[in-house]
Each structure stands twice: as structure tokens, then as C-alpha cells.
Amino acid sequence: MPKKILFVCLGNICRSPAAEGVFKQKVRDRDLEKLFVVDSAGTGGWHVGNLADPRMRETALLRGIELTSRSRKIEESDLFEFDYILVMDKDNLVDVKSLIKDHMDKIHPKVKLILSYSKKFNLEEVPDPYYGGQDGFDKVLDLLDDAIDGLIDSLID
Numbered sequence: 001m002p003k004k005i006l007f008v009c010l011g012n013i014c015r016s017p018a019a020e021g022v023f024k025q026k027v028r029d030r031d032l033e034k035l036f037v038v039d040s041a042g043t044g045g046w047h048v049g050n051l052a053d054p055r056m057r058e059t060a061l062l063r064g065i066e067l068t069s070r071s072r073k074i075e076e077s078d079l080f081e082f083d084y085i086l087v088m089d090k091d092n093l094v095d096v097k098s099l100i101k102d103h104m105d106k107i108h109p110k111v112k113l114i115l116s117y118s119k120k121f122n123l124e125e126v127p128d129p130y131y132g133g134q135d136g137f138d139k140v141l142d143l144l145d146d147a148i149d150g151l152i153d154s155l156i157d
Contacts, residue, residue, distance in 0.1 A: 006081075007041075009092060012073070014140065017069050021065045024038060026149065027152065035155075041072050041078060042072070044073065048071050049071060055137050059137040079099060088126040090113070090124070093112075118143065121142075126140055127140070
């Protein structure tokens with residue numbers, strides 16, 4: 001049975017769709033696609049139905065990663081559906097955990113900061129690039145590239 005992974009950020013148009021795209025590309029490259037189901041969501045619903053931010057799509061595409069998912073808001077049912085819920089920052093962590101009403105002891109361990117899997121960077125949070133320049137989008141992809149390698153390695157060991 002495949003492991004189900006959900007990446008979560010604020011609006012689901014920059015960081016979490018990038019994480020989803022990087023993850024999909026990495027498992028495709030390693031011929032591990034059958035082992036995983038992956039999705040992304042936001043804690044806010046402002047961009048529901050939209051593609052990822054054009055700047056993030058363009059930056060990812062320069063690295064050979066196509067971002068095709070559409071924004072959606074996380075739902076309480078996602079907490080039960082997914083095996084791993086990986087958030088981009090501490091605010092998202094608080095927001096996701098606030099959705100937990102029942103079975104807290106089973107769900108809390110599923111919800112983690114994505115950078116807890118990072119091997120190269122000593123950061124806890126993936127910064128939101130939305131209001132910044134191009135460097136922010138590159139930094140997000142660098143951080144996710146590293147953390148997702150660590151995540152995949154931990155899941156296939």
C-alpha cells in the first residue's frame with residue numbers, strides 16, 4: 001500500500017506545490033512512483049483552484065520540475081487520509097494541528113516541519129517567497145530539494 005504524503009503551506013501556490021513537484025520528480029527519477037501518493041494543500045483558501053504562482057512555476061521549470069497541481073484548502077479528513085503531513089513553517093504547523101479534534105495521539109506524530117528532514121541546512125522553516133524577489137523562489141527549491149531527499153531516504157529505509 002503506498003504511503004500518502006501531504007505538503008502544506010499558507011496559500012498552496014508557492015511552497016507546498018513546489019514540494020509536491022520536487023517530490024514527484026525525485027520519486028520518478030528513482031523509479032519509486034508506485035510507493036507514494038502525494039498532494040499539497042494550504043491552510044488558507046484564497047487561491048483555491050489556481051495553479052501555483054507563475055514565478056514558482058517558472059523557477060521550478062528551469063530545474064526540470066513541472067508544477068501542475070491546483071490550490072486547495074486542507075480539510076480535517078486529510079488528517080486521517082494522509083500518513084505524513086509536512087508543513088513549511090511553524091504557523092502552518094499550528095494551523096494544521098488546530099484542525100485535530102479527535103484521535104490526537106494518532107495524528108500529531110504525522111504532522112511535522114518539512115525541514116526536519118533536511119541534511120544540509122540548519123533551518124526549521126521554509127520561508128514564504130511570495131512577497132520577495134527571485135532569490136526567495138530559488139531558496140525555497142534549494143531547501144525542498146535537500147529536505148525531500150532526506151524524507152525519501154527515511155521512507156524507503
